[in-house]
Amino acid sequence: MYSYPNLTRRQNQVLSFLRNFKEEEGIAPTYREISGHFGFKSTKAALDHVRALEKKGFVRLHGNRSRSIEIVSLESDPKGNVVSIPILGEVPAGTPEKLEENRTDAIAIDEMIINNCKGHQLFALKVTGESMIGRNICDGDWVIIDPNVPPKEGEVVVALIDGDTTLKTLSKKKGRYFLKSENPNYPDWIPMKEMTVQGVVKALIRRI
Amino acid sequence: MYSYPNLTRRQNQVLSFLRNFKEEEGIAPTYREISGHFGFKSTKAALDHVRALEKKGFVRLHGNRSRSIEIVSLESDPKGNVVSIPILGEVPAGTPEKLEENRTDAIAIDEMIINNCKGHQLFALKVTGESMIGRNICDGDWVIIDPNVPPKEGEVVVALIDGDTTLKTLSKKKGRYFLKSENPNYPDWIPMKEMTVQGVVKALIRRI
């Protein structure tokens, strides 16, 4: 286990016990259970140690409720700031194809990665094709899409163009929006009838 | 929330409350807190419902200890397959610099992304510089490094070369390993004294 230099030997032992107990039992120990483990003959000893840990920011106490010692992890909490994003399907960065909304899987992502997207209905798509290679988006990458922000010129977007979905750079020429491929081997797409930007690419994940 | 067909309407409500309470408060509620929420005038009502949930396998009770209602998750825990990876610092994909191991932050990542790395001591680095642009690794990207796999030729690796750390492609020329930049504007690095590959890039994350 870890040992924190700003904690005393005993405080480290107590913190370690709190961690193990919660890991094994699923709940926090009582002060009497702490005392029992260390052989304290007074519950005050355990109380003092936990209060010292609270003072130093290692645990948080929730009122006078039983078993309410919450362990504050100094390393980023692996559970707190994670959001689950549904993978809706594939999006060709080449020829546009239909995007089916049959949720098969989801991907868990650190909230930090997709900042300022609280409440937005994010989704993920797997990129197929090499047309966005100029923006360093490769075949097989996952892109995280935010459908709840207004798209700006120059951003990489998922767009529904003439009934098909594709991943391109939103561009403007002579006051008219079109979809630009970031690869000279692939064509740009100029909307014939209608074009709807479904979302803006906020993040990218690649397995190597 | 979810609704289970083999649970009654009320049992579903109670299970839902147990889930929410644990989510928000971090601890399980007492039978009186359950009763309070539903307006039960007897704690026996809450006890009966929780015992019914136990009988059907939705919760587990740990003896007669307070706040010891453990929720048994039937579906795969959405937070179960997330690993926390420490961000150790920055790695220049240009001029090599010293890599300090002062853990400042961590990043939570879906286990799926970094497959076949169980038990490996993964870490993350933030890329600075553009020398790996040819492999579509950009300035500002995070790379997830696996130090517990043997590096192969052609893989992108973090290497300690002559006392400095850098991100490059591991290459071989005339039977001798060297570090190749994936950008014509940046030089390759041929080890003078010693070269240690610290790990192989397994994944990449980019905020856009």
Place this chain on the structure above:
DNA sequence: ACTTATACTATACAAATGTATAGTTATCCA
């Protein structure tokens, strides 16, 4: 020398808490 922090003991108490017995009402199944 004085204060502060650590690390406890001893005792105590009110509130919180799990658990129990006895009963009511309604619904569903056979």
Place this chain on the structure above:
DNA sequence: TGGATAACTATACATTTGTATAGTATAAGT
């Protein structure tokens, strides 16, 4: 028609549990 199950009320009690006061001993800083 009868029995099992669900969904409660009412009351009660023994522990469990958080918290407090008062005190001892040791070491660390200032």
